[in-house]
Amino acid sequence: MSKATIYDVAGAARVSLATVSRAINNPEKVKPETRERVLRVIEELGYKPNAFAKGLASRKSTTVAVLVPDMSRASMAEMMNGIADIARVYKYSILLYILDSEDTPEEDILKEIVAAQVDGILYLNDEITPKQFDFLRTIKNSYQIPIVLTNTIYPDSDEIPSVSIDYEKAGYEMTKQLIEEGRKNIYMVSTVRKYMVNDLKETGYLRAIEEASLTPKIMRTSGRISINTEHFNEYFRDHKVDGIIAVRDSIAVSFMNVARANGVHIPEAISVAGFQNTKYAQLARPKLSCVDVPIYDIGAVGMRLLTKLMNEEVLEESRVMLDHSLILRETTR
Amino acid sequence: MSKATIYDVAGAARVSLATVSRAINNPEKVKPETRERVLRVIEELGYKPNAFAKGLASRKSTTVAVLVPDMSRASMAEMMNGIADIARVYKYSILLYILDSEDTPEEDILKEIVAAQVDGILYLNDEITPKQFDFLRTIKNSYQIPIVLTNTIYPDSDEIPSVSIDYEKAGYEMTKQLIEEGRKNIYMVSTVRKYMVNDLKETGYLRAIEEASLTPKIMRTSGRISINTEHFNEYFRDHKVDGIIAVRDSIAVSFMNVARANGVHIPEAISVAGFQNTKYAQLARPKLSCVDVPIYDIGAVGMRLLTKLMNEEVLEESRVMLDHSLILRETTR
DNA sequence: CTGAAAGCGCTTACAG
C-alpha cells in the first residue's frame, strides 16, 4: 500500500524509467505494445507520479493559486465550484490563498506563490485596488505567471485578462427598468469601500439617470446590517425615495426590512432591486428582483481562460463578459 | 527578479548550502554570526526555498488538503476563513479538493492526495456517509496521513478526531426551549439525505420530546426551496403545528414564508428556530431565533488540531466540542 | 559548528 515509484513500474514492466515517463507524458513517443504494458503495470501498482519530483524536474506544477481577498461572501463559494470543476478537467490542483482583508503582507504571499511554483493565478473578487493591481502586475511581469481576474474588471487596462459580466450595462438596465416603472427618486445604494465592480454599477446607474434627466442619488453604506439600519432610517425621515437599487442582494433585503418597519409598502411605494440573485433574494418577502450574475460560470470560464494562458495559447479577447439577465420578481412592478 | 536558489545564497554568504539549509530549518545548530550573515543574504536576495525541492527531499509538504464535499453552503466559506488563518500561523499551504456531491471518483482523489504528499487532511462537512468514512480511514491507515473531521462527528468511532459543537445537546436545548414556551406540536424539519450532524440534532430533539411526553414529528425536506414550499403547504392543510425547529436557518426562513402566505402569525401561532446563525437569520422578518454555531472557530480549532497531529503530539481528547448558544430573537416567545 | 556527498523521484536532451 505504500506508494510505488517510477522505478517500481519500470522494473515490473521491464523498461527504463525514461520509458515509463514517456508512456505517461508523451504516449505517442512509445511503441503501442510497450505503452500498454507500462500502463497496465501502472494500473496494477496504483502508481501515481510524485508531484514534488515531477514539479522539480519539469518546472511545472500543474497547480494554480486561487487568491481570495475575502472568503466571507456567499458568491465566493459558488465561484469556487466553477473553478474546481474546470480545474479537475484539466488536471490542475488548487492552492488556496485567503488574503486578510486589512493587513495583507503581500510580499509574503508573493514569495509563497513563487516558491510554490504555481503555473497560474486566479484572482477572485469584486474589489481590486490599484495597489493590488500593481501587485498582480509585478507577479505577472517578473515571474511570467499568467493571471486572470475573476468577477472583476480593472478599468483602463487590458494587461490582465478578466471574466465577469458587463456590470455597467447591468446597472444601466436595472435603473432603466425602474425609470420605466415611473420611478423618479431612485437611489443607488453602494458601498463605502472602493469596489471596482460597484463603481461600474454606479456608472451604469448614472448613465440611465442622466438620460432620463433625473437627479442621481448615491447612498453609501457599510456592509454591516446594524449600521445600515440606522442609515436607512435616516433616509426615510429626510428624503423622498421611490426606487432603490442595491449593489448586493443582502443590502436590498436589509433595506426592505427597514422600509417595512417604517410602514412603507414594496413595491407599491418603492421598487427595490439587488444584484447577484443569491438565496437571500429568493428567501425574501416580497421576493427580490435583481440582476442575475452567472457566478458559477464566471469561475468556470475564468479557470478555462487561465488554462489557455498557461498553455500559451493566444486569447481572442482579454475581457470576457458573460451574459446576465434581469430577474423581475415581486419588488418591482 | 528570477528566483534565487540555495546555491546563490550559499555563495553570497560564503558557506555551504548545508549551512544555509540549517540556518533556515535548525537555526540553533548554526553559530549566531554565521546564521545572521546567512539570514541577511536571504533577505537581500529575496530567497525562498523551492517548495518542490524541499518537499521531495524532506518528504514533508507543509501542505494540508482540505476536502470539501460541497462548496455551496454559506458556512463553508466562514469555516475556510478559520482554517486559513491558523494555517498561515503554522505556515501550511492549503490544497483545496472539492468533491462532486454525486459521482466522486474517490479513488482518483485518493491518488491525487497521496501524490501531492499532503501532511494532513481536513474533511469539512456536516455530512459523512459510512462509505466516506471508510475512505478516510483507508487514507489514514494506509498512508499514515492524519485527518480531522471539521463540523461533523462520526458516531461510535474515535478513530478520526473531530471538531464541532454538541449538536445533540443543541437540538435538545432548542426543543426544550419551545416546550417551555408551551408548544405541544413541535416538528423537526430535517433533510432527506443522510447527514450525520442532522441525525444528532434529531436525537436531541427526540430526547426532549420524550422527556416532555409529547409526540415526536420529524418532517424531511430536500434543500430546494421550491420543493419545500409545496411540502410545507401540505403540512398546513393536514397537520397541527405550533413549533418548528429546522436543521438549517434557510429552511426555517423558507418555512416562515409559507406560514405567512397561509396567514399564520409567527411567533404567535408557531415558534420557529433554525441552526447556524447565518445572515439569513438576521435578515429574516421576524428575526429568526436559532442555535449559534461558532463556525469560524470550528475551522480554526480543526486546523490547530491537525497541526498537533502532524507534529505527532498526543491529543487530550479526540472529540472536541466547542460551545454553542441559543440566540432567541423574534420567532420564539 | 560546518562541509562533502548521497539521495528524494521525476524529466529530458542526447545517443543509439
Next chain:
DNA sequence: CTGAAAGCGCTTACAG
C-alpha cells in the same frame, strides 16, 4: 522507439 545519465533544488546523516 528506448536507455543511460545529468539535473531539478533541496535535506540530512556522516565525518571532521
